[in-house]
Amino acid sequence: MTFERDILTRMNQHDDESVESMARLHARLVEAASSEDLLDVAYRILDTPVGSLLLAATTVGVVRIAFDAQGHDAVLDDLARRVRPRVLRAPSRLDPAARQLDEYFSGRRHSFELPLDLQLAHGFRRLVLGRLADLDYGSTASYAAVAVALGNPKVVRAVGTACATNPVPVVVPCHRVVRSDGSAGGYVGGVEAKRALLALETANRP
């Protein structure tokens, strides 16, 4: 049976040519999928000072930004389940987001002008995210203050949950919401990332 095993190995091996072919075929598939409106979720990975970020967009806008700590594969699975399973690595749809994030991380950009798709945030959480857009670059507010701004001091815990489940962190600046004692508090990308973002903004504050 060694002959059979040998044949099977030879039939199933990857060669350089097939790797090249796959890159070409993948690009061709993405192009065809875009033009036939079959690309429901496009994504790319962006290297940043706070680690690699997964950026994902529907045809409506940016739907998800995720840190390494969240597990990119798990996030892609989640997108397939909660948005649509037609998820492909297709960087060009994310070019504007990647460019603006690069500018943000270099300190040159203080606000984002990107269409967002907030379908992964529902009800009250979505309301909170809308409110966070009012927080200026380089400033912070406490969870309690955001609750008060929403008209109900009792919802402070719900504000924390909305921040913890923010589908588009950085662009919707939940990192600017901190504890009342001034400490950073938790963050969807880990507390180190939160501190780094706050430090970046403090250094580049207008």
Add this chain to the structure above:
Amino acid sequence: MSPPPFEVVVADHGPTVLRICRAIVGAHDAEDVWSEIFLAALAAYPRLEPDSNVRGWLATISHRKAIDQIRKSNRGPLPVKRLPEAPGRWGEPAPRDDDLWDAVASLPTKQRGAVLYHYVAGLPYAEVGQLLDSSEAAARQAAADGMRALRSTVTRETS
């Protein structure tokens, strides 16, 4: 389990489907057929039932698209059952300097299909039989015959 992101389907199965396309329709048309297969699969993907056998589903689409291509590049439409059971090669020879792929491409249709769908795509014989419009036992026999033919061809060429 809900279906994985389509990107995972491409990564997991793309190279295998390409190998099968090359062996069935030839290197010249393989990439066109691969593209048709994956675009059709992408279009249908949201309708795939949870817990479906993605591999088998993709093999069905691949088989259909490969047959379409063979019909296009041959004289006229022939149902697969009546394709000549004689050695024949579709399109150009295998792309790599690989006697094995030439030998696979030269197998009779059923044997080639059985070898590719069982040994390369990894489908059980029951599913291979369905794809080839025959029984599980016939698929098993065709794969065994195919492997025996490969053995004699490849051994003869390398010795």
